[in-house]
Amino acid sequence: MAAGLSLLLLPLGLVINPELGLGPLVGLWLGGTLLGGWGPTFRVLLGGGVLCALLVAAVVFTPLTRTLAEGLIVNEAPQKADLIVVLGGGMHCGAGELEASSLARLEKGLELWRAGYAPRITLSDTVGEIFGDARCPSLGRVAAQRVQALYGDEGPEILFLPQMRTTRTEALAVAELVQARGWQRVLLVTTPAHSRRAAGAFRKLGLEVLSVNSSEPRFDRALAAPADRLQALTPLVREYLGLLVYRLRGWL
Structure with a gap:
């Protein structure tokens, strides 16, 4: 059971960093499996699996991704500049x-x-x-x-x-x-x-x-198809994490 639940950590890791190699992915799975062998961490892993499933459903079936994308865009008309x-x-x-x-x-x-x-x-x-x-x-x-x-x-x-x-x-x-x-x-x-x-x-x-x-x-900014919305998820999540880091460091 724990090994199966820990598989849910893999797509989460790929959302945050799609360039993860085989070694880190296997390490993520093994770490999740070991944590799942203990009662309290198993419940955390189970809750994380449920949250991942809900996140995927929200991305695929709701306007969430479009809302997230629109919140990141600042596009202005060009003017003469130096x-x-x-x-x-x-x-x-x-x-x-x-x-x-x-x-x-x-x-x-x-x-x-x-x-x-x-x-x-x-x-x-x-x-x-x-x-x-x-x-x-x-x-x-x-x-x-x-x-x-x-x-x-x-x-x-x-x-x-x-x-x-x-x-x-x-x-x-x-x-x-x-x-x-x-x-x-x-x-x-x-x-x-x-x-x-x-x-x-x-x-x-x-x-x-x-x-x-x-x-x-x-990704396709129209976000018309579920596949487009899933494809957009990684860059959007990384940008929101970037915004958080920049604010915490006082760079925004």
Whole structure:
């Protein structure tokens, strides 16, 4: 019984971190099985299983996921600005390629540049460790190569934010850059579900920011089908956890 109930911990772990490998998943199952062998923790495990089942039912059969998604989005009309900030997304470290979220953000940033909203963009010169592989190439450098391939010398001015690890470090670097150059308005480009935390982190530092969303490649924002709602659950849960952490640290 305990072993069966502990299996319910696996989808919960994957919701929080879908990149968990086989080892951590097996450890999670074994830990749940051992805890389930003791009466008090068995009841906790049983209650957790019921809550997981209720959560899945709420995601699949109610508007919960759409409500959660809408609560994360800050999307504003672009205006003339001094700088377009393209926030970092993810990397496929083995192939050295930008993940879909990074591509979506870069595409939107270039769209704003082509429309004449600002003459320059920032890219995040990341460190490999944040993607779990010290050999991972810099997201910003790979993105810059893509811009160069598309536009050559006719492309936007690119400014690198060095040694970027988090949205917080990106906000700090942009604040320092804006102050040093005497700039004012910034167009902040990120994916919709990330926009509330990102805009809040930048505004906390006194920056004049307009949050301009890219497309959302991680899930279908219409959330019409149960599969779409389940797919959206992981990024939404992680963003709400991120908001909590940022508030507790005073970054929002």
